Amino acid sequence: MSDENALWRWRTRMEVPLFVASGLFLACYAVRVLAVDLAPEWRDAALAVTYAAWAFFLLDFVVRWRLSGEGPGYLRRHPLDVIVVVLPLLRPLRIVQLYESVQHRHTGPRLPLYARVITYAGMSAVLLGFAGALAVYAQERGAPGATIRTFGDSVWWACSTLTTVGYGDETPVTALGRVIAVGMMTGGLALLGAVTGSFSSWLIQTFTLDEDREPPGR
Incomplete structure (x- = not known):
């Protein structure tokens, strides 16, 4: 299986998980910004989910980078992927x-x-x-x-x-x-x-x- 096919398969499989992770990231971020009177343990839980979702985005980026076979050139050819990993919002x-x-x-x-x-x-x-x-x-x-x-x-x-x-x-x-x-x-x-x-x-x-x-x- 070529690198291109492997990358395509990965992207297809990750569409739904990434969508769910994006929703969780935004929801937990909204909770931390808007729910100022929320109990500290719930705020910490929301922060943990936020970091977990961000780690998932980072994992997806690293896998895409490796499957692309482009090496450091991937960063230059896909700047938007880099931006959304650094700034998930x-x-x-x-x-x-x-x-x-x-x-x-x-x-x-x-x-x-x-x-x-x-x-x-x-x-x-x-x-x-x-x-x-x-x-x-x-x-x-x-x-x-x-x-x-x-x-x-x-x-x-x-x-x-x-x-x-x-x-x-x-x-x-x-x-x-x-x-x-x-x-x-x-x-x-x-x-x-x-x-x-x-x-x-x-x-x-x-x-x-x-x-x-x-x-x-x-």
């Missing part, structure tokens, strides 16, 4: 990889496939927005001069940032909060590009095939 951005795989297909237009990318991108935007809102709220609450004082404020800020509207009524004031904001802006553009790019590609392929089917001389 950005895992929704992996939808960009699915969009790229669709773009490399040279078959006819397949609306269900493009619709799948658009649907995944929408779900990823919701998850990224929730994760970003949690991360910013954790940094901004209680900071001197902060305009993001409640989780509701943080959700509003995340929505305006992801959609690239940026009203500016609520902005991060801490250094780490602004770093998270940059990541949110980049993620919003990437996800928006996946949606618009998929829909545009499907339209272009459809119109191209329609023109090719027209009888000569028309």
Whole structure:
């Protein structure tokens, strides 16, 4: 069995476990940020699950790296994989990889496939927005001069940032909060590009095939 087949098999088998681990990671992180009055033992349990999920992400990355057979070049060719291991809250951005795989297909237009990318991108935007809102709220609450004082404020800020509207009524004031904001802006553009790019590609392929089917001389 080639390295490529082994890598494909691994990715297929890990789709569901990684999805579950991502959900647990985000849920436990949300518990630690929002449930401030939670008993210490439960907070410690949530932290343990968070670290366990992160270790699982790291294991998946290492296995993919070894199965790829690319050596150190894997880090350069798959920067997004490196980013989501270092910052698991950005895992929704992996939808960009699915969009790229669709773009490399040279078959006819397949609306269900493009619709799948658009649907995944929408779900990823919701998850990224929730994760970003949690991360910013954790940094901004209680900071001197902060305009993001409640989780509701943080959700509003995340929505305006992801959609690239940026009203500016609520902005991060801490250094780490602004770093998270940059990541949110980049993620919003990437996800928006996946949606618009998929829909545009499907339209272009459809119109191209329609023109090719027209009888000569028309």
